Amino acid sequence: MEMPIPSDDRIARKSELMSRLRAALPAECVIDDPMETRAYECDALSAYRCPPLGVVLPYTTEQVAAALRICNDLDIPVVPRGAGTSLAGGSLPTADSIILGVARMNDVLDTDYANRIIRVQTGRTNLSVTGAVETDGFFYAPDPSSQLACAIAGNIAMNSGGAHCLKYGVTSNNLMGVRLVTMQGDILDIGGAHLDAAGLDLLGVICGSEGQLGIVTEATLRIIHKPEGALPVLIGFDSNEVAGTCVSDIIRAGVLPVAIEFMDRPCIRATEDFAKAGYPDCEALLIIEVEGSPLEIEEQLEKIIAIAKTHKPVEVRRATDTAEAARIWLGRKSAFGAMGQINDYMCLDGTIPVSQLPYVLRRIGEMSREFGLDVGNVFHAGDGNMHPLILYNANEDGQLELCEKFGAEILKLCVEVGGCLTGEHGVGIEKRDLMDHQFAPADLEAQMAIKDVFDHRWLLNPAKVFPLAASASRRDQGV
């Protein structure tokens, strides 16, 4: 993955930058010791790393604004950072940029059960938002698998999803307001506890803008009362096609599970070896979870199982208690870890129309043989968001490049069948140069026009999202 050549002029302004930042912020908020900035050289796309000029970790929105004003003044690019778990290289710095992280801003500002909202600083981790309200019976719905580590800041920037978004939606459906600091250091409140925008829906476009429009320091999030309970059923099939048809039949029957997860044979095998969840030995399995009171759970599971039985499942394992539910989820939750045990892996994130599932899985299998790299598939089947995991060996020359090439082919396939490059991880640097496959120049121009409005000099996370060639003239203005 190519990154723009850092500007020597900007690098030459480092000492002025650091001294001005230190004058404006508490000493511990400004870091440029190479040992300490190491942790900020990459995110979870760890094949790519680069030391930034420095790292700024403010405590308050006003400090964020002060730091941005200084960078704006000195024409220094700023890469916003939450917890650094992006799989797309979203928070990867360049050598002429600073990292501005919100990790120190993690307070709960307000919990309002009557209006079902919580206001938090965005450095707070996803799971600890639910943690703040769960004893009172509430939860924050979007649940990325990284929820223990990832921050609301990154969730908003990437519009992250999770296993339960089939019913509850992704981040943008649960985000009601933000406090945003622009590159010029202006502090804006957008949205709030009311349910829609006055005028244009700026919140809608800020969510998912990958840190390119402003730094989000506070968020108003929708919280929901917890259901009485939830239980999964595990169903094994002897072909991917049949499993795919079963998903579509369930949806058509009017049952709306909270999650429908799909794993294929390579992935089932790997997880079995690793987590010993006791999964059946089969081609494909579905984990389907429903919610409600015991009676409602039973009513829905019965309907689901009746549909599944028309597809000759090789196994139906219905959880009757939470221990069994946990065992069913165990394999799915350790899938990434299991694949990681076998080898290095790259996790893709394309979405396809559900009807294309069998075709796409077959094609991925064929390509896997052509490239000579193994792939396991685990994904959110209800919404077509695939996560092919390509295994490769990082220590072997050329394997990363081969893997990336394979990944790109899979993503192009997703676009070809009517889907998209990324369902929840974001574009970052990873899919940046594939954007031309999904969008025509006018489509990208319309998106870049939004960035021009918020950040006309393209200083915020500039080398992301858009193909480098498409954004070059805009990025080079100041240099």
Place this chain on the structure above:
Amino acid sequence: MTIFPTTEAELSEAITSATTPLVISGGGTRRVRTADGAHLSTARLSGIVDYEPGALTMVAKAGTPLADIQAALAAEHQQLAFEPSLMGSVLGQDGQSTIGGVFATNASGSRRIQAGAARDFLLGVRFVDGAGNVVKNGGRVMKNVTGYDLVKLLAGSWGTLGVMSEVSFKVLPLAETMATIAVHVSDAATATAAMTASLNTPFDVTGAAYDPASGRAVVRVEGFEKSVAYRAAALRDVLAQFGAVEILDNAASAPIWTGLQNLDALVGTTGDLWRVSVKPTDGAEVIARVCPTAYVMDWSGGLIWMRTAAGQDVRTALTGIDGHATCHIGRAPQFHPNAAGVEMLMSAIRSKFDPHAKLNQGLMG
């Protein structure tokens, strides 16, 4: 004069060649209060392009009548879960609401509080901007974070950023049945307390509204038969503390919720027409301050449709309350002004998308 393009290319041509500002409409049921100009209608950009019931997605041209969409969905026991609010009756406009108009105005009904707004269901758009460029964003799949989300920006932009030619959206199964739990209350504050209590339960309430003329707050549950019966009974117990409670079955419930969708409570009333959106627990305070001549509350108190005396300044009455008021009939500007910094961003976006100021001029400031 009204221009009726029949293809996206004609739409682009119509916008490019326009020498006066354009007033954009779908079926004309939601009347925009904009400066005069030539009229441009999407009514002949019509037809369902693709419908995959097993994937819960549909693609349709923007001018497709809402009724056609709903009929196609009903045949598969599916629906637009955000229950588009319909403005035709209350505004005294005839004509057919179009799917493009529904999304362009983010017209969301009672189920907003549980399922989401129109903007949450819109998956992809094709539109022509004010310079005549054809632009697409989003797609037809349910999860998509590829590039900026212009889909949500276009939803609720009331034709000021571009004219949509095609929309793709998510649909949901129709519930097998529903029940309405009605509690008799005498004022908006008690109604809000009752609605709040019902939403703060695990019982998955899909609507919470209050019509003062009927003297009851209504709460809806939907789903499979046994589940609905169970939750209705549970909510009856929750609501008993607020007043006399009755449970209405599927048949008795239907007119209540279609009535809310059509704003029946305000049809035939007179005065200015306002739509106020605030934090649910502020709704009763808004009523107390404005003293509307007629009103109905939805979204657990967060949405108030009201009639006021002609010329009454509702926005000043909202001072200190977060939210906004849209004036659908009256002399006040249609949209609520935002804080200066936010308003500047909005107007800069409008100038990018509509550089020659052609689309629905003056509507959004």
